[in-house]
Amino acid sequence: xxxxxxxxxLLTFMTVGLWASGxxxxxxxKKGNTIFIITPSHDNPFFKTEAVAAxxxxxxxxxxxxxxxxxxxxxxxxxxxxTAIAAGALxxxxxxxxxxxxxxxxxxxxxxxxxxxxxxREINETGLAVSQIVSNNYQGAVIGxxxxxxxxxxxxKFVELVGKESDTNAGIRSKGYHEILDQYPALEMVxxxxxxxxxxxxxxxxxxxxxxxxxxxxxxxxxxxxxMGAMAALKAAGMGDVIVVGFDGSNDVRDSILAGDxxxxxxxTCAYNARLAxxxxxxxxxxxxxxAPEKQLTDCVLIDSSNAEKLDNFVLEQ
Amino acid sequence: xxxxxxxxxxxxxxxxxxxxxxxxxxIVRHDDEQENEDGGISIYFDTGEFDAAVYVDSMWNERVLPxxxxxxxxxxxxxxMLKEKPDTAIEKYGYRIEITAPFNFMVSGAAKxxxxxxxxxxxxxxxxxxxxxxxxxxxxxxxxIKGTAxxxxxxxxxxxxxxxxxxxxxxSRELNNKIKxxxxxxxxxxxxxxxxxAFLGAFQWVExxxxxxxxxxxxxxx
Numbered sequence: 001x002x003x004x005x006x007x008x009x010l011l012t013f014m015t016v017g018l019w020a021s022g023x024x025x026x027x028x029x030k031k032g033n034t035i036f037i038i039t040p041s042h043d044n045p046f047f048k049t050e051a052v053a054a055x056x057x058x059x060x061x062x063x064x065x066x067x068x069x070x071x072x073x074x075x076x077x078x079x080x081x082x083t084a085i086a087a088g089a090l091x092x093x094x095x096x097x098x099x100x101x102x103x104x105x106x107x108x109x110x111x112x113x114x115x116x117x118x119x120x121r122e123i124n125e126t127g128l129a130v131s132q133i134v135s136n137n138y139q140g141a142v143i144g145x146x147x148x149x150x151x152x153x154x155x156x157k158f159v160e161l162v163g164k165e166s167d168t169n170a171g172i173r174s175k176g177y178h179e180i181l182d183q184y185p186a187l188e189m190v191x192x193x194x195x196x197x198x199x200x201x202x203x204x205x206x207x208x209x210x211x212x213x214x215x216x217x218x219x220x221x222x223x224x225x226x227x228m229g230a231m232a233a234l235k236a237a238g239m240g241d242v243i244v245v246g247f248d249g250s251n252d253v254r255d256s257i258l259a260g261d262x263x264x265x266x267x268x269t270c271a272y273n274a275r276l277a278x279x280x281x282x283x284x285x286x287x288x289x290x291x292a293p294e295k296q297l298t299d300c301v302l303i304d305s306s307n308a309e310k311l312d313n314f315v316l317e318q
Numbered sequence: 319x320x321x322x323x324x325x326x327x328x329x330x331x332x333x334x335x336x337x338x339x340x341x342x343x344x345i346v347r348h349d350d351e352q353e354n355e356d357g358g359i360s361i362y363f364d365t366g367e368f369d370a371a372v373y374v375d376s377m378w379n380e381r382v383l384p385x386x387x388x389x390x391x392x393x394x395x396x397x398x399m400l401k402e403k404p405d406t407a408i409e410k411y412g413y414r415i416e417i418t419a420p421f422n423f424m425v426s427g428a429a430k431x432x433x434x435x436x437x438x439x440x441x442x443x444x445x446x447x448x449x450x451x452x453x454x455x456x457x458x459x460x461x462x463i464k465g466t467a468x469x470x471x472x473x474x475x476x477x478x479x480x481x482x483x484x485x486x487x488x489x490s491r492e493l494n495n496k497i498k499x500x501x502x503x504x505x506x507x508x509x510x511x512x513x514x515x516a517f518l519g520a521f522q523w524v525e526x527x528x529x530x531x532x533x534x535x536x537x538x539x540x
Contacts, residue, residue, distance in 0.1 A: 099482070122482055134477075138487040139466070146464060154439060172484060179491060183462045184439055269418065293478040297486075298418045 032088035034064040035281060038080050039095040041071045044197075044225075046248050046270055047095060049314045050119060053271040054093050057278040063090065072167070074101035081105035085112045091281040093274070095120040099168045103128065115284055117277040120270060121168050122295065131280050132295045133273045137169050140247065140266040140300025141176025147264045147302055148181070148220050148245045155186035156217035159209055161202055161230060162194045163222035170194070173222045173247055181220070190216060195226045202229025210237050218243035224250040224265055231261050249303050249314055257308040264304040270314050273298055368481065370488035374496055382493070385472060386424045386534055390518055393427030393447060393455070397529070401450035404525065412523070415470050415477060420524045422471040425531060428516045428539070429455070434507060440464050442530065443510055449529040457517055457531045459510075460502045466490040467532045468497070471520040494532070501536055513538040 035058045042048040051067050058065050066087070070077035077097040084092050085108060092109055094116060096102035106116045106128045115130040122134045152158065160177065163170030181187055191209045195202035202221070206229065210216070219234070219242060221227040227246030234242045240261060246253050249267030256262040276298075280290040303311055310317040374382075391411050399407040400423075412421035430446035432454065440462040444454040458464065469475055469490040480486045519533040 124481055126478070126481075134483055136483060138483050142487075175484060176487070179487070180462075272418070293476065295478040295480075297416050297477050297483065299416070 032090055034066055034087060034089050035278070036080070036084040036087075036089045036092045037065055037067045037094075038070055038077065038084075038092065039068075040097070041069050045250055046268075046314060050095055050270045050274045054119075054274040054278050057275040058093075058281075061278070061282050063282075070097045072097050072164075074098050077102065078105050081109055085109055085114060089114050090285055092116045093277050093281060094118055096123060098166070099124045115281065117281050117284075119273045119277045120268070126294055129294065130284055131277060131290055131292065133277050133280075134295060134297050135169075135268040135270070135273060136297045136299050137172040137268070138176040138179075139297075140268060141173040142180055143300065143302045144245055144247055144264065144266040145177045145180035145220065147304065148177075148218060148243065149184055149187065151243045151245070151263055152187060152218050154184050157188045157190045157213065157215060158218040158220060159206070159213070159216055159230075160189060160192040161205065161219065161221040161226045162192065163226070164196045165194055167197070170197075170222055177220055195221075195229065197223050197225060199225040199229040199232075202226035203233045206230045206233035207237070210234070210239070214239075216242060218245070220244075221246050224248040224253040227262055227265065228252055228256065231256060235261070249301075249311060249316075251311070251313065254303065254308045254311045257303065257305055260305075264302060267301045267303050267311065267314065267316060269298055269301070269316075272315075368485045368488070370485065370492040371495070373489060374492040378493075378496055378500075381474060382468070382472060383534060385474075386468075386518055386520065387426075389471075390424040390426040393425050393429070396423060396425055397448065397450050397455070400523065404450070413471055413473055419470070420522050422467055422520055422522050424471050424518075424520045426518045428514055430514050431510045431512060434459075434510050436507065438462075441507070443515070445515075451526055451528055453528045455529045455531065457515075457519065457533050457536065459505060459507060459533075459536070460498050463494040463497060463532060464530070465522055465532060467520040467522045468493045468534060470522065497532065497534060501533055505536065506538075510538060515539070 037051055037054045037058070039051045040047045042051060055065050055067055068080050070080055074097045081092065092114060096118060099122065102123045103125045106123065109116050110128055116128070118129045118132040120135050122132045123129065160174070162174050181189070190213045193205050193209070195205045202225070206219070210233065219230045221230055221244065224246040227244050231244050234240055234244065244262045246262060246265040249265050253262050253265045257264065280292060284290050301316055307316065396407065396411065408421050411423055414421045427447065431443045432446050433444045435442045435444065441459045442456040443459055444456050447455045449455045475489060477483070477486050516535070516537045516539060517531065517533050518535040519531040521529050521531045523529070
């Protein structure tokens with residue numbers, strides 16, 4: 001009897017509590033003028049560019065912004081979505097921390113009436129985010145691999161350095177590379193290792209791969225920082241003429257291409273995509289529709305000695 | 319507890335086995351296995367739920383070929399217009415899947431083969447036909463087929479309809495595989511030199527760059 005009473009009381013409190021918090025959320029939703037911008041770590045210039053471009057575009061349009069980094073930690077991203085929901089954000093612009101892990105928070109935001117606009121990486125679910133402006137990493141990997149094949153003369157031993165295995169783009173890029181590379185029987189992959197997007201790790205991995213394979217002709221990398229690491233290791237081993245191809249279009253690799261070291265990379269138009277997401281968020285806030293399909297692909301551009309000069313901070317001058 | 323934990327995967331495996339062998343068609347999941355053989359690196363993201371080969375098979379004859387036959391523009395007309403009035407050509411005949419991508423065109427014609435270029439695995443034939451850039455127009459004859467021109471010319475194949483970009487990419491791969499199987503496999507490459515070929519296909523257009531057609535039909539005239 002006593003127990004039942006306590007449970008009843010608890011249930012009553014909980015219901016009232018839920019009621020109250022729901023009411024509060026509804027009120028704060030109306031109050032906010034803030035767009036949340038959530039990306040991976042700004043230590044990587046790519047994500048910094050993305051965040052700065054989105055911030056700049058939103059500020060220009062008169063919105064307040066909150067810029068956060070989830071550091072590729074899905075739990076941290078969860079908390080940041082909750083913060084945005086509690087603050088009654090007008091919209092969330094996000095380069096997400098995982099194709100599956102992000103489905104939950106985007107759904108929660110939607111249920112709270114807050115639209116999400118995804119940039120760079122997509123999630124494995126449609127109908128939750130308003131826009132998914134996806135960098136066509138696959139197409140980018142294909143054009144990078146086609147250039148690599150051409151530089152290799154369609155034959156010879158090569159190494160692949162893969163990004164962080166849990167990262168969507170690591171998988172997509174590797175698949176795109178192999179889509180092309182595997183069609184050339186005279187190209188022989190002697191090693192394929194993950195260097196977790198890291199320059200130091202790429203240097204170390206490359207050093208040990210070279211001991212077993214001193215006769216390699218090329219290295220294809222899932223991003224530019226790994227390409228920089230691989231190039232440094234090759235140069236240290238007196239093998240600076242090995243063909244290295246990266247992905248991202250960073251200024252470091254641009255300079256390396258201009259110096260004749262790394263041969264090519266692939267640029268994702270991250271600044272453009274970030275601005276486009278904010279423009280669509282603005283339109284959605286004002287009219288209830290973006291006028292665009294949810295999933296939108298943006299193409300990547302090959303960067304080599306012919307156009308590297310025109311590249312600066314992930315923007316290619318026309 | 320142990321049994322309950324392992325039960326779902328076993329059931330799932332049985333289901334896969336049933337679906338694979340019980341349905342009468344072979345579902346080849348070579349991607350995952352291949353990745354795992356490569357130094358044990360497992361690739362995240364591919365759900366494996368979508369079979370692009372089946373999808374392409376189901377619409378090659380019913381939708382892809384009819385659409386290209388219906389929409390293809392005669393080569394001389396199209397290349398002339400792309401040279402003189404590219405904006406008009408784009409407006410009338412061009413199609414692109416997104417605003418940062420180049421436009422794609424569908425084209426038909428007949429022309430003499432002036433050279434067969436097989437030193438690269440991505441082999442081509444050069445035609446006695448001048449593109450908007452003033453250079454000979456080329457047709458891909460494989461075995462490696464570059465680009466996504468056929469997929470990207472189809473206004474009924476939209477990225478928005480697929481779970482992720484891998485699925486979308488697989489559609490293009492399977493379209494290219496289909497082309498290899500039905501258009502290029504039986505082609506007598508050595509006999510093409512000097513012959514007139516009738517072609518139907520698609521290409522992606524970038525101003526100033528040469529035209530490279532991906533054929534969906536390619537027949538030497540008798």
